[in-house]
Amino acid sequence: MRILELLSAKHETWVEITMTFGLDKMSAEDIVQNMYIKIHTWSEKNKDKQSIMFNENEVNYYFVFKTLRSLFYDYTRKVSRRTKYVESVTEPLSEEYIYDKIDIEIKEAHIKTVIDKLHWYDKKVFQLVYKENISMLQLSEMTGISYYSIYRTIQKVKRKIKNNI
Numbered sequence: 727m728r729i730l731e732l733l734s735a736k737h738e739t740w741v742e743i744t745m746t747f748g749l750d751k752m753s754a755e756d757i758v759q760n761m762y763i764k765i766h767t768w769s770e771k772n773k774d775k776q777s778i779m780f781n782e783n784e785v786n787y788y789f790v791f792k793t794l795r796s797l798f799y800d801y802t803r804k805v806s807r808r809t810k811y812v813e814s815v816t817e818p819l820s821e822e823y824i825y826d827k828i829d830i831e832i833k834e835a836h837i838k839t840v841i842d843k844l845h846w847y848d849k850k851v852f853q854l855v856y857k858e859n860i861s862m863l864q865l866s867e868m869t870g871i872s873y874y875s876i877y878r879t880i881q882k883v884k885r886k887i888k889n890n891i
Contacts, residue, residue: 729765729766729769729778729779729785730762730765730766732779732783732784732785733761733762733765733785733790734762736785737758740758740761740790740794741754741755741758743791743794744757744758744794744798747794747795747798749798749801753801756801757794757797757798757801758794760797761790761793761794761797764793764797765778765790765793777789833891836890836891837887837891840886840887840890840891841853841883841887844883844886847879848879848882848883849883851865851876851879851880851883852879852880852883855876855880862876862877862880
């Protein structure tokens with residue numbers, strides 16, 4: 727408890743030091759309060775108080791400064807994460823983005839209808855190559871169908887999709 731009394735005696739000094747980091751008075755006060763908690767918790771765990779105290783009546787300024795700086799870095803990381811999240815949530819969608827998204831969805835639906843109208847063989851080869859990610863060479867080896875036949879089928883399906891869009 728003696729450490730907290732010695733620290734609080736220099737409260738205005740700690741706030742001024744924290745304000746030199748570029749904070750307003752309220753944020754500096756918050757960080758100083760967190761410093762009191764952190765040093766108190768640390769002193770309770772470690773009965774050896776040589777890091778905190780120079781002697782019986784004097785607090786180690788450097789230790790307090792390092793603690794304040796550490797808390798400042800934690801605070802800025804927390805604020806920047808919160809700010810990024812809030813900006814991303816509150817940012818309105820532009821009309822251009824909405825129209826592009828709708829356009830893509832319409833094209834995907836149109837492509838799906840074109841693929842559904844294909845001959846069953848063409849449709850199956852196309853699905854195996856593009857949806858199942860089976861290479862044309864692997865498909866050729868698995869089925870015994872020549873590689874060039876599969877290649878021509880894929881090219882034919884691509885042309886039909888391109889012509890219908």
